[in-house]
Amino acid sequence: MGMIxxxxxxxxxxxxxVLKDITDTVERGEVLVICGPSGSGxxxxxxxxxxxxxxxxxxILIEGLxxxxxxxxxxxxxxxxxxxFQQFNLYPHLTVLKNITLAPVKVKxxxxxxAERLALELLERVGIHDQAxxxxxxxxxxxxxxxxxxxALAMKPKVMLFDEPTSALDPEMINEVLNVMKDLARDGMxxxxxxxxxxxxxxxxxxxxxxxxxxxxEEAPPEEFFSxxxxxxxxxFLREIL
Amino acid sequence: MAYTFDWKLVLGGEYGGWIVQGLATTLKISxxxxxxxxxxxxxxxxxxxxxxxxxxxxxVAFTEFFRNTPLLVQIFFWYFGSYSVLPEVVNKWLYRQDxxxxxxxxxxxxxxxxxxxxxxxxxxxxxxxxxxxxxxxTGLSFLQSMRFVxxxxxxxxxxxxxxxxxxxxxxxxxxxMTIGVMDLTYMTRxxxxxxxxxxxxxxxxxLIYLAISLVVSFTVNIYNKRVLKLIPY
Numbered sequence: 027m028g029m030i031x032x033x034x035x036x037x038x039x040x041x042x043x044v045l046k047d048i049t050d051t052v053e054r055g056e057v058l059v060i061c062g063p064s065g066s067g068x069x070x071x072x073x074x075x076x077x078x079x080x081x082x083x084x085x086i087l088i089e090g091l092x093x094x095x096x097x098x099x100x101x102x103x104x105x106x107x108x109x110x111f112q113q114f115n116l117y118p119h120l121t122v123l124k125n126i127t128l129a130p131v132k133v134k135x136x137x138x139x140x141a142e143r144l145a146l147e148l149l150e151r152v153g154i155h156d157q158a159x160x161x162x163x164x165x166x167x168x169x170x171x172x173x174x175x176x177x178a179l180a181m182k183p184k185v186m187l188f189d190e191p192t193s194a195l196d197p198e199m200i201n202e203v204l205n206v207m208k209d210l211a212r213d214g215m216x217x218x219x220x221x222x223x224x225x226x227x228x229x230x231x232x233x234x235x236x237x238x239x240x241x242x243x244e245e246a247p248p249e250e251f252f253s254x255x256x257x258x259x260x261x262x263f264l265r266e267i268l
Numbered sequence: 269m270a271y272t273f274d275w276k277l278v279l280g281g282e283y284g285g286w287i288v289q290g291l292a293t294t295l296k297i298s299x300x301x302x303x304x305x306x307x308x309x310x311x312x313x314x315x316x317x318x319x320x321x322x323x324x325x326x327x328v329a330f331t332e333f334f335r336n337t338p339l340l341v342q343i344f345f346w347y348f349g350s351y352s353v354l355p356e357v358v359n360k361w362l363y364r365q366d367x368x369x370x371x372x373x374x375x376x377x378x379x380x381x382x383x384x385x386x387x388x389x390x391x392x393x394x395x396x397x398x399x400x401x402x403x404x405x406t407g408l409s410f411l412q413s414m415r416f417v418x419x420x421x422x423x424x425x426x427x428x429x430x431x432x433x434x435x436x437x438x439x440x441x442x443x444x445m446t447i448g449v450m451d452l453t454y455m456t457r458x459x460x461x462x463x464x465x466x467x468x469x470x471x472x473x474x475l476i477y478l479a480i481s482l483v484v485s486f487t488v489n490i491y492n493k494r495v496l497k498l499i500p501y
Contacts, residue, residue, distance in 0.1 A: 076405055105407035115402035119420050128416060129406035181406055 027090050029054040029216050030075060030185065035084035037070060044070050045081065046240040052185075052218060057211045059227040059248070060220045062237035063263060068220045071237070072187045075218070076107040088185070105133055108178030112190040114170040116162040116177070122149070123158040126177045134181070141180070148176035152206045168199030175206055186210065188219040222267050228252060236260045271467070278468045283459045287469075290455030291476055297369065297451060298438045298480075301376035305437065306430075308377060309384030314414055316389060327385070334382035340443055342379055347371040347447040372444035380437050387429045391422030424492075431488050435481045442477075452476060 028051035037045040044067045052058050060068045073079040075086055077093060077100055086093045093103055116125050126145035130136040136144070149155040152172040154165075162170055171191055178186060188207065192200045204226050211217055211230040221227070227234055227248050234251040236244040236259075244257045252268075255261045277283060316327035334342065350371065351359055362370050395418050403413040423430075445454035456473040460466035 078401055078405060101404075101407045101409050104405055107405075109405045111398065111402065113398060115396075115398045117399065117403070117417050117421075119424070128403075129408060132412050132416065133407040177406065 028052055028087075029056070029089060030218075031085075031087040031090075032071075032075075033085040033087070035071070035074065035081055035086065037067075037074065037079065037081040037083075044240050045074070048084070048240075048242060050235065050242065050245075052216060054216055055214045056232045057215075057217045057230050058219065059231040059234045060218065060237060061222055061224075061227070061234065061263070062243075066237040067240040068237045069189050072109075072189060072218050072220055075185070075187060076104050076109055078109070101133065105129075105181050106184045107187060108181060108183035108185070109187040109189065110171070110174050110178055110191045112193050114162070114167070114174045114194070116170055116173055118162050120161075121158070122154075122160055122162065122165070122173050125162065125173060126180045129177070130180050144180060145176065148179050149173075151179075151209070152176050153202070166199060167195045168202045171195065171199075171203045172206055175203070175210075179210075185216045185218070188217065188221060190220050190222075192221065192223055224252065224264075224268060236263065238263075273468060274463075274465055275468050277463060277465055278459055278472050283463065283469075286455040286459060287452070287472060287476070290450060290452035290473075293369075293450055294438070294441055294452040295480070297372055297376065297444060297449065298441045300373050301380060301437050301441065302434050304373065304377040305380035305384055305433075308381035310388055310419065312381060312385035313388035313392065314411075314419075316385070317392065317414075318410065331382045331385050334378050335386070339375065339379050339440055340446065343372065343375040343443055343447055346375045346378075350374070368444070368447050368449045371447060372441070372449045376437055376441060376444070379440070380433055383436075384430065384433050387426045387433065388419075388422060391426035392418055394425050395421050427488060427492050431485050434484050434488070438480050438484065439477060 030052040032048055032050045032052075035045050035048040036043065046067075048067075048071060060071065062068050070079055074081050075088075075093070088103070088106070091098065116122075117128070120128065123142060123145050126148065127136075127138065127141040130141040130144065131138055146155055146158060149158055152175055154169050154172055157165060157169060157173075162173065165173065175191075191207070192203050195203065200223070204223060207217070207219070207226065208230050219226070219231075231248045234246060234248050235242050236251070236255070236257070238259050244251065244255060244260045246255075251260070252264065255264055278287065312327050312330055315323045316331075318324065347368065350362075354362070392414075399417055399421070400413055403417040404410070408416070441451060442453040445451055445457065448454075450458075452473055456469045459469040463469070
């Protein structure tokens with residue numbers, strides 16, 4: 027049984043079909059990189075997994091449980107799935123520390139002191155423990171994104187989703203975020219990353235899928251995908267970004 | 269015959285005391301109405317954003333009804349008409365209190381809440397949707413997300429229109445004299461009918477209303493600048 031099983035998933039925005047009968051299984055501890063041109067449905071696909079997007083057909087199972095099952099509490103479900111967004115989406119009115127402790131305290135009922143200890147540990151892990159009392163606007167983009175990763179990890183998720191986590195960053199800040207993601211991958215986190223960072227994919231991905239027009243056009247281990255992509259669209263895409 | 273001004277008459281002695289009493293009532297009724305309308309207005313605004321149809325309809329009906337009917341009519345409605353619609357227990361309780369005062373607070377609260385709800389709603393719409401997404405994605409419920417993430421940011425944006433609403437409450441509170449609440453305006457009229465020195469009495473009342481409004485406005489502005497400036501964004 028895979029960690030995440032996506033079965034014949036289809037989704038429409040009005041008349042436009044963004045996802046066309048997608049099927050895939052992500053194993054526990056697997057790092058999956060999803061790439062493809064914009065509008066190919068890759069962000070929508072991962073956003074379906076924590077029900078930020080609804081879908082019309084198909085199923086998604088997490089550890090065998092249908093995420094739209096009758097006794098699934100969506101808030102409980104989401105505590106197991108961390109997500110990191112392109113635009114960080116930190117809470118601007120709260121300090122870094124509060125950004126991280128909010129959900130553990132309010133959702134899981136972790137005592138404040140314990141939540142803060144965990145938050146500081148996580149900040150240490152992403153390399154910015156000295157910024158805990160600052161507000162997001164006082165941090166650089168790379169630091170903000172690392173806070174966002176810490177915020178997601180604070181819920182101790184089973185799966186982490188990354189939705190183009192480095193696309194909004196200045197080039198010199200991309201690596202600090204990728205390094206944190208690589209550490210996570212090596213620690214055995216199950217990760218689904220929508221990204222065009224091919225260096226990252228080569229280094230830590232177990233598998234790369236290439237999406238276009240709402241379908242998975244190609245799926246391969248990174249070496250194979252980069253050296254001899256089978257599909258013409260994938261070849262063209264790789265020529266563009268490499 | 270020339271009119272002789274007598275400021276001492278309204279500033280000191282028994283009549284001065286009436287003004288102070290009236291002022292105290294005005295402050296009390298305004299403060300209560302501001303507090304309650306802020307709470308009710310927030311609730312009405314949030315109800316409208318839920319996905320539950322009946323709650324949304326209730327919120328829309330509430331807002332449109334109470335902001336589109338004259339406040340004076342509403343005051344009369346609560347004073348003369350509430351007996352027939354409110355439950356017996358509530359009526360009994362209200363009559364044991366100061367009923368005029370209670371009717372005045374209810375009318376002002378409900379009327380103002382309708383406006384405040386619209387201000388809050390526009391504040392909420394000004395916060396990027398991604399803030400709701402980010403908070404819901406960590407497992408926060410809709411209400412938790414509103415309470416801890418959206419509303420604190422929305423309130424900051426709508427402080428200027430909120431000040432206007434608070435000032436309106438203070439000024440609108442003068443209408444409750446029509447149902448016999450002995451507020452500043454009521455007392456001033458009383459002085460006028462006892463002494464015929466209406467000019468002095470109403471000048472004093474005008475200046476007092478102006479002073480209250482300026483104090484409210486300055487206080488909230490200072491809060492806005494001092495406290496909220498600490499948070500850079």
